[in-house]
Amino acid sequence: MTIMESTPTAEELAHELLSLAKRQAGRRLIVAVSGTPGSGKSLLSARICAEANRQAGKDADVCTVLPMDGFHLSRAQLLELPDPDEAQRRRGAHWTFDAESYVTTMQRIRDDTERVLAPMFDHAHGDPVADSVCIEPWHRIVMAEGLYAHVGAEPWAAATQLADELWWIQPRDAELTQHRLVQRHLDAGLAHSETEAELRIMTNDSLNAAYSSEKRIHSTRTILN
Template identity: 30%
Template sequence: MIEQDVQRVCDLISSRRQVGVRTIIAIAGPPASGKSTLADAVVQSLNTQQSSAVPSATLVPMDGYHLDNCVLETRGLLARKGAPETFDGVGFCAAIRELQFTRHESFHPKFDRTMDLAIANAIAVHPATPVVVVEGNYLLMDSDPWRNLTDVYAATVFISPTLEELENRLQNRWISHGFDPQTALQRAIANDLPNAERVIRDSRKADLILSQNYTEFGMRNAF
């Protein structure tokens, strides 16, 4: 059950709280692994545990740093959207590193799946919020620029269902977007699954590794 994993992550965060800097936690995994669902649930849990008006935790997804479709089309990368080179990885890493020490309110982009684009300044991080949970596919990749955040994360979590389960979820995701089952499967095999295999193969070992199936919790929110 997801509740058990949420508690495990919250306990990990509690044990890794930083002094003098903001505590930044990475939740990584391949597409459709359930990391967005878990990360959102963790932030909600942390915020229900405190009575202050200031959020105890804020979620900053990597997806907000998708390059715009026009940029991807110009570079011939639109069909590869979701691959590492289709993100502003350098900008993302710089923004997360700055969150460690910033003492002012900061704003971050959020990806809108319906519109298929990033919305600038859609996420506000309060200067007094002590924990930021970051989630995304490539947070633990052992290559630049992603590994430049190795010393920033107070703790890391990796979610990795089987490739068979990921294929089913990815196909169902495209079906939910209106594609027939065969086209949905082709899309998953052509781009999403290679990205998933790359994440699993090239990510560093996390402090906590999970393989829980979050289907019952609502996989339509997972990414």
């Protein structure tokens, strides 16, 4: 795989996806999209996927996104962990996800040609909802996006290795990334002031970013965003 670093448009990336998918000989193309918190991976994945569907033709639906956020442990599950207070404070850390279910879902996406159901995170209620994402047989491109989608440590590695492409989103502007995270925490009600949001970033998001960056395997493409 060729490793590239560039600033392509969503249109160019969508065109590349469609070209790659044509070479898959009947298999789905799986693109694992990752990046540190606030890098814009979720928004960019959605834009690229929508553009791929547009380029594929009228009413085409060849691309879909699998958000890793759906595999968060529920709040009830966090309370069952050895240190529930720490688990709630560190929600978003790799050990607060149901990594095994994520791996199983990725294996089904790779192996099956039938419908695959997956959970989606409901931000209004703060918990995942089962079977809210439908990956249909006609979805030939699946963009699996999330903070740990490139991690080479178990149990995540089993899912990472299933991807055909590994796209890493690299922020160009650290100040903008910080602003995105602050606003995200305020909008989600996880913080009630910018100061509180910045503290959460320092004591949780930064730790998660470090783990994701240190444990990730080499990407096939780095996208400056």
